[in-house]
């Protein structure tokens with residue numbers, strides 16, 4: 001099997017949960033401390049050796065394109081002022097990876113967004129990282145997923161156990177054990193089920209490794225929930241109906257680390273507090289303030 005080098009990052013959604021902040025600013029550009037959320041995602045891809053990053057963008061995403069581009073005037077000004085540390089920070093995003101863009105004219109669902117990557121990816125396995133799903137850098141998991149794909153072939157998804165009251169927000173997976181504690185075989189998936197219909201409390205979160213067979217499956221996937229082409233429906237087909245010899249089969253890594261949905265207001269705030277607390281420069285002063293703040297909160 002050829003090596004995975006490309007990370008597809010869909011960022012074309014409307015971000016309605018974060019309006020009005022996301023009216024003209026992509027939600028992926030919201031800062032988590034002093035870096036936009038999307039930069040953590042690209043850094044994660046690069047840490048796994050995925051140096052070819054394809055953003056699936058849409059309207060109102062110009063800021064994102066600018067962030068990963070050179071900024072000659074700003075760079076010249078910082079150089080003139082001898083602000084070398086800041087200069088490095090400004091240059092970092094444009095030097096991280098080879099960045100490409102494809103536009104998804106109308107956001108017709110995550111499955112549709114991923115299908116836009118077909119021409120760029122070709123007949124190679126590839127990763128998908130959701131731009132609003134932030135995995136804490138200390139809980140890096142892509143390497144584990146890559147190992148599972150190398151061992152089993154097919155596609156690999158990331159699952160996280162959630163409270164039954166939250167499963168309706170996710171795709172839920174029916175799973176079978178393997179000989180490894182943190183790896184399961186996925187036998188079925190249901191998109192955003194009621195707690196009583198969910199096959200398990202294992203929720204699909206925004207990291208995937210796909211066999212290119214997914215493109216053919218997506219072409220045949222009819223609009224599902226909300227009239228959108230659902231990635232979950234395509235994964236269900238990969239798990240159940242596509243033979244291993246032609247790229248079928250779906251395994252999952254069970255994630256037990258810290259993960260934030262930066263498109264959700266509460267989770268976004270948690271990500272900022274958590275990552276700010278652990279920063280060497282900001283952490284001590286921020287935690288000192290936070291302790292006083294919490295003590296004064298009462299109930």
Ligand code: UTP
Pocket residue numbers: 010011012013014015016017018056104106107108109110112113130131132263
């Ligand atoms: P979400 O459903 O979380 O994003 O999709 P959204 O639609 O922007 O958010 P809300 O619910 O309106 O607040 C998960 C990821 O898939 C991308 C989104 O940008 C997000 O990163 N996406 C979704 C697309 O790129 N295209 C789509 O058609 C749908």
